[in-house]
Amino acid sequence: MPVLPPGQAASALRGALIAIELLCGVAGRAVSLPGAGVLSERAAIMGLRRDAPRSPRGAFRVLRAADGWVGVNLARASDVELVPAWLEAADPDLDAEIARRGAGELAERARLLGLPFAVLPSGPDEQLIARGQVPQVRPFVLSGGPGAQRWELPPTLVVDLSSLWAGPLCGHLLTLAGARVVKVESWSRPDGARSGNREFYDLLHAGQESVALDFGAPEGRAALGRLIEAADVVIEGSRPRALRQLGIDADEVLARxxxxxxxxxxxxxxxxxxxxxxxxxxxxxxxxxxxxFDPVTGVPAPVGDAIADPVTGVNAALVAVACRMAGGSWLADLALREQIAATVDVPGEPGPLGEVAGPVARTPAGRAPELGADTERVLAELEGSC
Incomplete structure (x- = not known):
């Protein structure tokens, strides 16, 4: 049975979508965006259902540690392979091994190994404090400043380096708002979502262009640099050191x-x-x-399907539109964790659960382009404009 989650994630997401529509309207561009149903579109397309204490897709599981609730995400084969090293056991019983360890110890070892692991927080931690997200968590951290004030939304070229769901959802919403979106991928390591559900991939990428490059070759990295320089909006979902290895530094790009x-x-x-x-x-x-938590059994229930992804994608699109209208150069730092924390840290008591509708998905507007389908044309156009 469905249970009432804490916070106001769906309301916050719907508000952000309305804000995008209103900003576009102020700029003279009528835009109609989907509603809060974007939270569950992937579940609708893939036929996913609640499976507490696991996530709908089954890779993430909530467990009880010696001193609190924790969760581990074994979404990749490499994550599964790390479990014996993480728990220091050849063939570990996940429930038993985690139950006898403290959450802090488990988290420290998981971070050393690069294993996606989380602890249900009981208060501010070192990361929130370091990022100035105390006493109240904000959905994004903005740096930069506006240019000449304008109340228009100029033609926008978006270069999307992201993958999976959050970044591509941002690109999809910007496509619906009239932007030109070029998805850029590595030939050797394209977006993993390409090998997933095709309908969901089409939903997020129809109407865009695809460029594929060899990031290991100097000419590929040079082409990537030119695309980024030409972009009005860059979307990326990489940890900063990963981009620096490609010779790309966001602060340096924005400074120019x-x-x-x-x-x-x-x-x-x-x-x-x-x-x-x-x-x-x-x-x-x-x-x-x-x-x-199920009020009858007490079983912990993950909320939604990877819910931090769609919430982040919508807020990313909102800040992209707002900053484009403000003009100037901006760095919007969005953390999946902080997106959700900002919706949970809402005063007031939740209302009754009421009737819960099943997930519903929109029909894709068309087929997403095949990997690299537009590479030559986009790069030639870029060269011609230089």
């Missing part, structure tokens, strides 16, 4: 730019001691304090 928005999406933020800690939508939501 007069009018650019950089959308950075990470699990815990670009700064602070957890800046390079990996995470996905389900575990980041738990780290943000979002966990429900």
């Amino acid at each position: 730019a007069r009018d650019k928005v950089w959308i950075s999406i990470t699990a815990y933020g670009r700064t602070g001691p957890w800046a390079n800690v990996p995470g996905f939508g389900d575990d980041a939501a738990l780290a943000g304090g979002l966990l429900a």
Whole structure:
């Protein structure tokens, strides 16, 4: 049976979508965006259902440690392979091994190994403090400043380097708002969502262009740099050190730019001691304090399907539109964990559960382009404009 979650994630997401529509309206552009149903579109397309204490997709699981609730996300084969080293046991019983350890010890070892793991918070931690997210968590950390004030939304070229759900949802919403979105991927390591459900991938990427590059080759990195320089909005979901390895530094790019928005999406933020800690939508939501409990059985229930991803994607689109209208160069630092924490840290008591509708998905507007389908044309156009 459905249970009432803490916080106001759905309301916050719906409010952000309305705000995007209103901003576009102020700029003279009528835009109609989907509603809060974007939270559950992937579940609707893939036929996912509640499976507490596991996530709908089954990779994330909530467990009881010796001193609190924790969650581990074994979404990748490499994560599963890390479990014996993490728990220092050849064939560990996950429940038993976690139950006899403290949450802090488990978290420390998981971070050393790069394993997506989260602890249900009981108060501010070193990461929130370091990022200035105390006493109140905000959905994004903005740096930069406006240019000449304008109340218009100029033509916008978006270069999307992100993958999976949060960043692509941002790109999808910007596509609906009239932006030109170019998705840029590595030939050798394309967006993992391409090998997932095709309908969901089409939903997020129809109407966009696809560029594929060899990031290991100098010419590929040079082309990537030119695309980023040409972009009005850059969306990326990499930890800062990963981009620096490609010779790209957001601060340096923005320092050269007069009018650019950089959308950075990470699990815990670009700064602070957890800046390079990996995470996905389900575990980041738990780290943000979002966990429900069955009132009859007491079983912990992850809320939604990787809920931090769609909440982050919508807020990323909102800040991209707002910053484009303000002008100037901006760095928007969005942490999956903080997106959810901002919706949980809402005063007031929740209302009754009421009737719960099943998830519903929109029909994709068309087919997403195949990997690299537009590479030559987009790069030639870029060269011709230089």
